[in-house]
Amino acid sequence: MDIMQPPFRINPEPNKRAGFRAWPPYPSAEPCCEPITHIRAKNLSIAYQGHQALRDVTLEINRGCITALVGPSGCGKTSFLMSLNRLTDLIPGCQVSGNLNINELDILAPTTDLLQLRRTVGMIFQKPTVFPFSIRKNLELPLREHGTHHRSLLNSTIEKVLQQVGLWHEVKGRLDHPAQALSGGQQQRLCLARALVLSPDILLLDEPCSALDPLSSGIVEDLIVSLRSHFTVLIVTHNLAQARRIADHIAFFWSFEGVGKLVEYGPAQAIFENPIHELTAAYISGTRG
């Protein structure tokens, strides 16, 4: 099979919520996402110091879906996420080519307002990285940086996002205590709250549960599912069981002699039950990768 061809399941039909995955049909389940393209990558390639890390990725992601990026280490998952809010600009010698759009916005255009882009596209990383300040200040900083200074608006926004991530009742009495005193799971939820505070449209989550114990991981996972349809979520995970539980769509990447490529993309159920590419089948069954 020629994997230089575009992915095989382009622009898939929206899948349905986890727990409603009788396949087919879905008699009463509501669609998880709008059948409207939100993110479009066309022939996206990324190189570091001239070394190709990702080549010719073409895919369309619908608004409100959870898309899991899976594949072995080094196949370009993080690089793909970072290109979406131009964090790749911060890496010396990193070159991104091809087309990348959020709605009509040309992400890679030199004129793109990066502050606005990063407000629209929030990212959280594998290890919770809270700032060495209070819980409150962790959330106030991005708000102030983006022009919100009114005390009452700061307070109401902080309460709203902490409610959203299920932290409010755990921390409302100690907002001025150091964020670093929180547990790992609480810190990861605080990082999510910090990403939500600027009301992004898109959330990029790079292995957000891999540093967490199973209980905290479950809380963060439930939270991600609860954000479905409010945000377009791209999550990198090495945990295929997690991808199966939460994702509407799967993008499966593979590294071919050090060059990452998108091998297969489609509804999660179809990818897990009936993968088209033999590499996908081998990865899912655990015989490769």
Ligand SMILES: Nc1ncnc2c1ncn2[C@@H]1O[C@H](COP(=O)(O)OP(=O)(O)OP(=O)(O)O)[C@@H](O)[C@H]1O
């Ligand atoms: N800052 C960098 N400088 C040079 N090469 C890099 C840099 N970041 C990533 N790479 C290279 O790009 C390729 C893809 O890396 P990337 O981190 O995107 O993979 P990944 O799929 O996220 O891997 P993992 O699952 O281990 O996190 C790798 O070969 C990696 O060595």
Ligand SMILES: [Mg+2]
């Ligand atoms: Mg990575």
